[in-house]
Amino acid sequence: MRGREVLGAYVAGDTLAHRLDARVKIVLLILATVAVFAADAPWGLLLAAAGLVAALVASRTSPTLVVRGLRPAALILAFSVLANAVVLVGQPGLSLDGLSRSALAVARIALLVGFALTLSSTTMPTEVATALSWLMAPLSRVGVPVGGISTATSIALRFIPITATELERIRAAQRARGARQDGGALEVLAGWRRVLVPLVVALFRRADDLAEAMADRCYTGEQTSMARPLRPVDWVALALGLAWVLAAALL
Amino acid sequence: MVELRDVSFSYDGEKDVTDRVSLSLRGGEHLVLLGKNGSGKSTVARMFNGRLRPRSGRVLLDGADVTAAPRPVLSRATGYVRQDPLSQVVSDLCRDEVAFGPRNLGLSPHEVRERVREALEACGIAELAPRLTGELSGGQQQLLALAGVLAMRPAHLVLDEADSHLDQATRTRLRGVVRALVARGVAVLEIAHSGEALVDATRVAVLEGGALLWEGPPEAFLRDDRALEASGLAEDLIAAAFARAVRDGIDLARAASPEGLAPYAGSRVPRRAADGDAHTLRARGVELSYGDRAALRGAELASRGLTLLLGASGSGKTTLARVLSGVLDPDAGTATLDGTAVRPGMVGLSFQRPEDQLFCETVIDDVAFGPRAAGAGEERALAAARDALARLGLGEELLERSPFSLSGGQMRRAALAGVLALRPGAYVFDEPTAGLDAPGRAGLVRFVRGLADEGAAVVVITHDAGEWLDAADEVAFLGNGRVLGTVPAAMARRDPALFEAAGLEPPLLVRAACAGSPAVPSGGRAHARS
Numbered sequence: 001m002r003g004r005e006v007l008g009a010y011v012a013g014d015t016l017a018h019r020l021d022a023r024v025k026i027v028l029l030i031l032a033t034v035a036v037f038a039a040d041a042p043w044g045l046l047l048a049a050a051g052l053v054a055a056l057v058a059s060r061t062s063p064t065l066v067v068r069g070l071r072p073a074a075l076i077l078a079f080s081v082l083a084n085a086v087v088l089v090g091q092p093g094l095s096l097d098g099l100s101r102s103a104l105a106v107a108r109i110a111l112l113v114g115f116a117l118t119l120s121s122t123t124m125p126t127e128v129a130t131a132l133s134w135l136m137a138p139l140s141r142v143g144v145p146v147g148g149i150s151t152a153t154s155i156a157l158r159f160i161p162i163t164a165t166e167l168e169r170i171r172a173a174q175r176a177r178g179a180r181q182d183g184g185a186l187e188v189l190a191g192w193r194r195v196l197v198p199l200v201v202a203l204f205r206r207a208d209d210l211a212e213a214m215a216d217r218c219y220t221g222e223q224t225s226m227a228r229p230l231r232p233v234d235w236v237a238l239a240l241g242l243a244w245v246l247a248a249a250l251l
Numbered sequence: 252m253v254e255l256r257d258v259s260f261s262y263d264g265e266k267d268v269t270d271r272v273s274l275s276l277r278g279g280e281h282l283v284l285l286g287k288n289g290s291g292k293s294t295v296a297r298m299f300n301g302r303l304r305p306r307s308g309r310v311l312l313d314g315a316d317v318t319a320a321p322r323p324v325l326s327r328a329t330g331y332v333r334q335d336p337l338s339q340v341v342s343d344l345c346r347d348e349v350a351f352g353p354r355n356l357g358l359s360p361h362e363v364r365e366r367v368r369e370a371l372e373a374c375g376i377a378e379l380a381p382r383l384t385g386e387l388s389g390g391q392q393q394l395l396a397l398a399g400v401l402a403m404r405p406a407h408l409v410l411d412e413a414d415s416h417l418d419q420a421t422r423t424r425l426r427g428v429v430r431a432l433v434a435r436g437v438a439v440l441e442i443a444h445s446g447e448a449l450v451d452a453t454r455v456a457v458l459e460g461g462a463l464l465w466e467g468p469p470e471a472f473l474r475d476d477r478a479l480e481a482s483g484l485a486e487d488l489i490a491a492a493f494a495r496a497v498r499d500g501i502d503l504a505r506a507a508s509p510e511g512l513a514p515y516a517g518s519r520v521p522r523r524a525a526d527g528d529a530h531t532l533r534a535r536g537v538e539l540s541y542g543d544r545a546a547l548r549g550a551e552l553a554s555r556g557l558t559l560l561l562g563a564s565g566s567g568k569t570t571l572a573r574v575l576s577g578v579l580d581p582d583a584g585t586a587t588l589d590g591t592a593v594r595p596g597m598v599g600l601s602f603q604r605p606e607d608q609l610f611c612e613t614v615i616d617d618v619a620f621g622p623r624a625a626g627a628g629e630e631r632a633l634a635a636a637r638d639a640l641a642r643l644g645l646g647e648e649l650l651e652r653s654p655f656s657l658s659g660g661q662m663r664r665a666a667l668a669g670v671l672a673l674r675p676g677a678y679v680f681d682e683p684t685a686g687l688d689a690p691g692r693a694g695l696v697r698f699v700r701g702l703a704d705e706g707a708a709v710v711v712i713t714h715d716a717g718e719w720l721d722a723a724d725e726v727a728f729l730g731n732g733r734v735l736g737t738v739p740a741a742m743a744r745r746d747p748a749l750f751e752a753a754g755l756e757p758p759l760l761v762r763a764a765c766a767g768s769p770a771v772p773s774g775g776r777a778h779a780r781s
Contacts, residue, residue, distance in 0.1 A: 012383070124383070126343050151341075158343045161385050166607075173608045175578040176600035177669060178624030194610045201655055202606050209338035214351075216300060216331040217403065218323045223354040224363055 008069065008120040016233075017059030017122040022131035023227075024234045025119050028241045032115040036108050038249035045107065047248040052111050055118045065121070066114040077106050125157035134227050148221045155210070163203065170198050252277045252438065253299050253329060253407055258308035260294050268294050269461040271308065276407055281429070281439045283448045283469070285482035286458035288660060288688045292442045295458065296409045299440060301325025327356070330405035332413040334686055336392035345371075345387070345395055346380045352403040370402035374428050388564035390421030397428065408432065410441040414448075415686045418564065418714040420756040426451060444483070444688045446490025447759070449473070450507040457482045473497040487689040488717060488760060492516050509759065513767030516760050530589055530676040531555050532598065532708035534734075537574050537584035546570040547581065548732040552710075554677070557703040559719050559740070560712045562729030563754040568712045569681060571729065575710060576600040576679045588677050588708070596625055599678040603685050605666035609654040614645070614665050617654050621673040632672075639672040640665070643698075660691065667698070677708040684718055696722045717758030720744045728753035 017025070032051060039048045056063060070077070084102030087095045120128075133150030140146040171181065174194060181191040230238075254275040259267045269291040276282055276299060286292045297303040298310060301322050310318045310325070317324050333339060342348040349370050353363040371377045374394045384392065393413065400408065410429070414422045430451055433439055441448055449455065455472040457465040465478035472478050473494040476485075484490035495515040496506035505511035534552040538545070546567045552558070552575070562568045573579035574586050577593035578600065586593040602608060611617035615636055622632035640650065643664040649657065654665050670678065680699060684692040692715075700722045703709045713719050720726070726743035728735045730753045743749055745764045747757035757765075 124344060126347060154343065155341060158341070158385070162337060169602060170607050170610075172573055172576075172578040173600060173602055174610065175595040176576045176598065177608075177621040177673065178596035179620070180624070197610045198606055198608075202604075205606070206338055209333070209335070210341070212302065213331075213333065213339040214341060215322065216302065216326055217352040217399065218326050218355040219351070220323070220355065222357065223351075224357055224360060226350065226354065226360050226363065228360075 008117055010124050011121045013060065013122065015058060015060050015122065017055065017061075017118060019233070020122075020237055021228075021230055021234045022123050022127040023134055024230065024237055025123055026128070026131050026135065027238065029115055029119050031241045031245045033112060035245040035248040036111045036115075038245075040251065041104050044248045044251040045104065047244070047251055048111055049107075051244050051248070052114045052118075055115060059118050059122045061118055061121055065117055066110065069113045069117050070110055073109075077109065081106055126154040129153040129157065130227075134225070145221060147223055151219075151221075151223075159203075159206075162206075163199070166202055167195065167199055170195050170202075252311075252313055253325070254311040255295070255298055255305070256309045256311065258295075258298055258305035258310065260291075260298065260303055261306050264306075267306070267461060269298075269305075269458075272458070272461070272463050273308075274456055274463060274466075276438045276440050278406065278438045279433060279436045280453045281433045281441065281451050282454045282456060283452040284440060284442045284456050284458065285484060287481075287483040287690060289658075290458040291461040292458055293411055294461075296331070296411055296440060296442055299325070299407065299409055300329035300331045302331070327403065328405060329407040329409060330400035330403060331409045331411065332393075332397050332400055333411045334413065334415050336389060336396045336416075339396040339399070340384050340392055343384050345376075345382050345384055348384055348395055349380075349398045349402045352399055356403060366402040366404070370398040373401055373431070374398040375424060390417050390424075390564060393417055393421065394424065394428075397425065401432075405437070407438040407440065410439065412442050412444060412686065415444060416682075416714075418755065419716075419758055420563075422447070423756060444487075444692075446484055446487045446493050449490065449493060450503065470497050470503050473503070483689040485689075486693040488721070490689070492760065492763070507759070509762035509766040512759065512763035516763035516767060529555050529706045530708040532575055532593075532677040532710065533585075533587045534571065534575055535585050535587070537571065537581045537586065539570055539574065539579070539581045545732055547574070549584070550574075550729070550732065550734050552727055552734050552737070554708045554710050554725070554727075556724035557700060557709045557711065557722060558737070559716060559723045559726045559743075560710055560729060561716055561726060561750070561753065561755060566729045566753070567732045568729055572600070572679045572681050572710065572712055575677075596621070596673065597675055597677070599670035599673060599675040601667060601670050601678065601680050601683060603682040605659075605662040606655075608666040608669060609662065612653060613651050614640070614654050614657070615650040617665065618668045618672050621669060625673060635672045635674065636668070639668040642671065643668045671702075675707070678702055678710070680709070680711045682713060683711065684713065684715055692718055715758075716743075716750070716755075717760045720758070720761070728755075730754060 035048045035051065039045045081099065081102040085094050085099035087093055087098065129150050133146050136146050179191065179194060180187060182188065252275060256273050257271045258269060259271055260269045261267045272295055274295065284292050284295065294303060298305055301324065305318065309316055312325060312328055340348055341351050346367055349367045350363050353366045371380055374397055376391065376394050376398060379387065379391060379395065384395065387395065414425055417425065429439055449469045452469045455467060455469050456463060457478050459481040464481050465472065465475065474497060479485045479494060492512055492515045493503065493506050496512060497503060501511055532554045534550050537547050537550040539547040547570055550567065550571055560568055560571065570579065574581050575593065576598040577586065577595045588597055609617050611620055618639055619632045619636035622635045627635065645661060645664055645668065649661065654662060657665060684695055687695065696719060699709055699711060711719055720740055720743060723740035725737055726740050727737040728749060735753055738749060744761060745768050747762050747765050750757035750761065
């Protein structure tokens with residue numbers, strides 16, 4: 001398993017987008033979603049697109065990342081554009097109206113993917129988890145264990161690369177003993193079963209150890225909140241974001 | 252102070268794993284708890300921090316009976332650091348990781364930040380604060396785990412084999428941090444499997460079969476054959492050298508210096524060269540990158556007999572091991588066994604944790620898996636499996652059991668049997684002795700040496716060079732994706748400069764042997780060979 005840059009993974013850096021408070025970034029993403037879908041073509045949508053350009057510049061993210069982000073859905077998107085353009089009833093042919101309508105829909109999706117990728121590549125998973133739990137805090141009044149959910153989320157995120165390493169080691173050990181992971185569907189299935197048994201055993205053991213280590217450090221679910229007050233730059237970003245949404249929606 | 256008085260504990264309610272143990276831990280002392288695997292050390296240590304409650308007997312914290320007190324009362328007073336940092340680190344940002352404990356204590360955000368800064372500084376890793384935990388080396392993660400515990404300012408600290416997965420340099424750093432804590436009045440209980448721990452000990456306690464067998468100062472321990480034997484350290488090279496020195500009337504602090512230990516650091520087994528029909532495992536110009544990070548840049552290695560592969564964290568050891576065993580294809584270069592390109596199954600590959608290698612429903616099926624996959628007939632596969640199991644001393648009664656129901660030691664032997672059953676011409680062992688007690692390590696070293704004596708080419712990756720040098724034929728030093736040099740083990744045994752050139756801290760026994768030998772060969776010249 002060669003390490004490749006995972007799409008949407010956090011990229012360490014020190015840009016304006018990295019420094020913004022994660023709570024602000026999440027709110028901005030929600031605002032951007034509204035802007036992208038409420039904006040009318042062409043001027044509203046262009047303003048929304050200008051927002052994405054600003055976000056990409058502020059995070060020094062390459063536009064090619066957005067293109068890569070769209071790649072998995074490219075086939076479906078292309079098909080939907082075509083399906084909208086082809087008219088089969090009445091006078092069969094190509095409908096320019098349908099084409100432009102669906103092209104706009106695709107443009108909206110592309111913008112949204114861009115915003116989401118900007119957030120995920122400039123914000124660490126734990127920051128997202130902490131910010132979400134802060135935003136969900138009012139729910140704790142109705143009995144939702146917000147602190148527990150936030151800790152569980154951040155541990156789950158932390159364990160993704162650890163699980164990948166463990167999986168790789170188990171496969172290496174098995175390959176060295178002549179186990180094959182290719183061949184027919186049945187063999188592939190048997191190969192995965194062989195890998196999953198020790199992986200699950202190892203993960204359960206790790207989960208046990210980790211729970212014990214957390215209890216050793218007095219974890220009960222209640223933790224001091226380390227949320228800092230928002231800084232001026234965060235407020236400015238929020239205000240600009242709000243103004244941008246309103247402008248995009250009203251244009 | 253925490254005191255255990257006549258405590259017994261049982262996991263199943265029937266059989267006691269500790270038997271009326273009385274042991275106290277006072278501020279400013281460094282108590283080293285010794286005993287073989289299964290002697291009840293971790294069980295005792297967990298009663299000190301409230302993780303386990305005794306079935307009978309009492310636990311006192313500063314004189315007050317806390318036997319039935321809520322868990323956090325003792326957990327807060329006694330910090331606990333374990334072997335594997337991956338099982339302790341919760342957060343993905345270092346700063347958050349250290350804040351985890353103080354936040355659980357409900358301290359104010361300001362106080363939490365203060366504690367984080369203080370704990371990171373105490374462990375000498377202040378610069379790691381903004382880093383991601385996943386990017387750290389194993390050693391850095393363990394220092395981080397210690398910082399996470401220290402941030403809670405515990406009055407007592409348990410180190411449960413906390414240094415057993417660390418390289419020499421990190422072990423030295425960890426020892427320095429712990430010495431400073433003890434000097435400040437923190438009580439330290441260290442569970443150890445190696446003689447190194449004795450150097451800083453103020454007191455030693457030995458458990459045998461769940462009962463406290465011996466207690467006293469470290470020098471007296473080293474003079475007591477019965478205690479040394481029960482602790483398992485009789486088979487530890489450093490402890491044995493210390494014991495010889497102390498019996499000669501040298502005090503332990505002096506014996507722990509290279510000059511003091513020099514007369515006692517002799518190697519045990521003279522090595523014979525591998526025979527003419529020995530196999531050769533070779534890497535030629537191996538290059539391999541993960542994304543744009545180069546792990547190997549033209550590594551050259553020729554292994555005959557037993558070769559130790561040493562290198563600092565991130566030097567490419569594990570990657571080279573996988574290339575040599577044919578499970579990872581290099582971008583350039585070749586891995587060959589006796590001139591034939593290595594394919595998976597030709598070279599036995601074994602990791603530190605046996606759980607990573609076992610996967611079938613029964614022990615016999617698991618061990619027979621390799622021969623079956625290689626196309627041996629059913630009868631021959633089973634015969635090979637039985638041979639391998641017998642050689643590792645696993646009895647007939649275990650063959651139909653699930654490998655995951657075995658004890659740790661049995662599981663390890665079953666995993667080795669699975670590799671052995673293929674009868675490969677070469678083996679690669681990745682950290683085989685990490686986390687084992689001294690008799691377990693000595694047994695494994697003998698087993699691996701036996702494979703080399705039979706003609707197999709064996710490559711051992713280890714951070715515990717001192718343990719393996721006596722058994723090795725050659726030592727290869729890896730740095731920055733290249734083999735810096737390969738030297739006869741007899742030379743590496745006396746030349747600290749070779750280790751330093753590879754960014755490693757030389758083992759104590761090597762420094763002692765160097766201090767004891769008049770003419771020291773130059774590391775620079777030896778490295779010129781590759």
